[in-house]
Amino acid sequence: MLYHILPIKTVNVDVVKETMLVPCGTPFGIKMLTNGVVVVGVADIKTASGTINPAAIAGLKVGDIITAINGKKVNTNAEIIQTVTNSEGKELNFSFYRNNSNFSTNLKPVKSETDATYKAGIWLRDSTAGIGTLTFYNPTTKSFGGLGHGVCDADTNELMPLLNGDIVPVTISGITKGEKGNPGELRGYFTTDTPMGILDANVPAGVYGSLNFAPKGGALEVAMKQEVKTGAAKILTTIDGGKPQYYDVEIEKIDYRDSVQSKNMVVRITDENLIHATGGIVQGMSGSPIIQNNKIIGAVTHVFVNDPTRGYGIFSENMLVVSQSVSAAALSKAS
Numbered sequence: 001m002l003y004h005i006l007p008i009k010t011v012n013v014d015v016v017k018e019t020m021l022v023p024c025g026t027p028f029g030i031k032m033l034t035n036g037v038v039v040v041g042v043a044d045i046k047t048a049s050g051t052i053n054p055a056a057i058a059g060l061k062v063g064d065i066i067t068a069i070n071g072k073k074v075n076t077n078a079e080i081i082q083t084v085t086n087s088e089g090k091e092l093n094f095s096f097y098r099n100n101s102n103f104s105t106n107l108k109p110v111k112s113e114t115d116a117t118y119k120a121g122i123w124l125r126d127s128t129a130g131i132g133t134l135t136f137y138n139p140t141t142k143s144f145g146g147l148g149h150g151v152c153d154a155d156t157n158e159l160m161p162l163l164n165g166d167i168v169p170v171t172i173s174g175i176t177k178g179e180k181g182n183p184g185e186l187r188g189y190f191t192t193d194t195p196m197g198i199l200d201a202n203v204p205a206g207v208y209g210s211l212n213f214a215p216k217g218g219a220l221e222v223a224m225k226q227e228v229k230t231g232a233a234k235i236l237t238t239i240d241g242g243k244p245q246y247y248d249v250e251i252e253k254i255d256y257r258d259s260v261q262s263k264n265m266v267v268r269i270t271d272e273n274l275i276h277a278t279g280g281i282v283q284g285m286s287g288s289p290i291i292q293n294n295k296i297i298g299a300v301t302h303v304f305v306n307d308p309t310r311g312y313g314i315f316s317e318n319m320l321v322v323s324q325s326v327s328a329a330a331l332s333k334a335s
Helices: 054-058 077-085 272-278 316-334
Strands: 020-023 027-042 045-047 050-052 065-069 092-098 101-107 122-138 143-146 162-176 185-190 197-203 206-211 220-222 231-237 245-254 265-269 289-292 295-304 307-315
Touching: 027 054, 027 077, 027 092, 027 185, 027 197, 054 101, 065 077, 077 122, 122 206, 122 295, 122 316, 143 316, 162 206, 197 316, 206 316, 220 316, 231 265, 231 295, 245 272, 245 289, 295 316, 307 316
Parallel strands: 220 295
Antiparallel strands: 020 122, 020 220, 027 065, 027 122, 027 162, 045 050, 065 092, 092 101, 122 143, 143 206, 162 185, 162 197, 197 206, 231 245, 231 289, 245 265, 265 307, 289 295, 295 307
16 A cells, blocks of 8 residues: 555565475485486597597597487497497497486497497496585474585586485485585495485486485474574584584575575684584585574585685475475376
């Protein structure tokens, strides 16, 4: 109303119930198979007629995801190697995915002078494994969110396309402290191969899926991003073989823009015990939930290379939206 008299516009307001999530802060192992096979390198092949690079000639590049050969879907390195080896040098049609678009090209394998087998001149990756931290568990949907950023290929730095995957328990066995110019890491091992959950999505905002059992701990309310303020907060994380513990941090900067998906805040570690043990934020702590005013406000995602006491965090609201979408899609698929 203008001057509380003249109506300007009508606004519909939906009042939603606060979502309650269990903050985790526990380490977990990721075992992931890719949807398609990622090209992580191209190579020259020595032949009787000289050095040839079939992949480069065909236009394949690092980061491309090979999805089919001659119309037949491929998901493993072995499938591609076998097809190329048995080609007898005949041209093969490669279907691949690049920059959110599908392409195809013809590739002619060449016989290697080294071992007399046909090769395509490409290095491939069809799986990955690693360690991260669980952010939250949703007792209503039995789903989880973790990492706060996607799992990327170490060579291409591109998001790994998920075919299927599991998460397994991890025991932290050591720490490489972070230093200026040299990020540290949590060292650990998979406690068992028995899955504790299933991966349903690997996206820029993290990894998401369902857990086979509910973790211990009480649920906290999820803060909307407008509730997040600069100032004191805590992170919940595990840096040894024991239980998750709370450590003091400071929220130094907040970016409320909707266009920023994961680097929503700058977090500085202020807890002397954590700094003494790890040097600050280290690899493996990604996904550690951030708590402020008894609400889950986000998760740690990245460390600043030149200052391991500082790093980025993602809003829990952003992770929750993705988690709800993934859970709905998984339920629809199951139906």
